[in-house]
Amino acid sequence: MTRSYLPGIFAMAAVVVASNILVQFLFGQWLTWGAFTYPIAFLVTDVINRVYGAGPARRVVLVGFVVGVICSLIGTQIMGEFGPLVTLRIAIGSGLAFLIAQRTDIAIFSALRSGAWWRAPLASTLVGSSLDTAIFFTIAFSGALTWIEPANDVSWAGEILPILGAGPEAPLWVSLAVADWMVKLSLALIALIPFRVIVQRLSARPA
Template sequence: MTRILPGILAMAVVVVASNILVQFLFGQWLTWGAFTYPIAYLVTDVMNRVYGVAAARRVVFIGFLVGVACSLVGTQIMGEFGPLVTWRIALGSGLAFLTAQLLDVAIFDRLRSGRWWRAPLASTLVGSSVDTAIFFFVAFSASLAVLEPGNDVAWANETLPLLGAGPAAPLWVSLAVADWMVKLSLAILALLPFRAIVGKLSPEVA
């Protein structure tokens, strides 16, 4: 446990910071949390490369527990329009994180013997895509209103041009696409710190 403590602490910081920063808008389609949350994949991939699958999964599960704790706290804090975190958002966030991160771990492990960049890039791209799809659909889709009947998500289902210029789609779809594009961009940029960190922690596998 001691050897992966830095990874655990890093994951906890990322999860807590993202839960706070998601409350602050960045432009029309994003929040600041969109730029911090993808770092979780970097943490998971470094742990996987240096310490193996079991260590990476342990870091993921601890990050999941931290995320659940943050969500539970958020449901008890009242903002201008109600709780900062609704139960649907809490459910979507937890389900998306755990599913996507474990998928990331599995894909990384399957590809670990290939070129150094293939495993972190492929696992993060797939994990991020699944994460985005699960979270936004569970948290905001009108078709899942039964999950929390008292939570009005009509605002998220208002039909608007996609990202302000594309075909008509529910607002939550534009939010999801914008979030997904940021994650994909950061997945590519994260290859540089991944290479540097792994090279420092375990030069023989860099």
């Protein structure tokens, strides 16, 4: 049975690796290129859940988590302009956000499985993506959690600015989180198209 969803495992691993690389490159003022690849992880999880079930989906997520941990360990050893590319707070935030958000996605998808084809992937991805953004940015950059890694100076993320340059004032990391969240929500809608196509093709394959 594992061989059936092996492509899903490879896809999840590829998404996690690509996102960990692309997050180092800025896209505009509020985003990185990784913001556009990471949400594909939810598409992979939902396709596996729909075609093979929640159990296989959880195993694919576990693989993604392990790959993410490995990427974080490698990142802590690579020195950038301001220190290691991956700090302890980023590593913890990334790992917890991925695991909690993906597991929540699977639970919601499974609960809505019997409804309209689009309801489960859309609802699960919207909730999972929102959790992912909230958990990661809060742990990685919130001034209230500096005790996690006192030596890591994230004061730059606490600079008070209008949200996305136009809204009410808040710490810079809130703008980064909002921009990331908006990309995830947009891609959740777009991903319904490949979700439908991929599921139909996989379901049509002979057992």
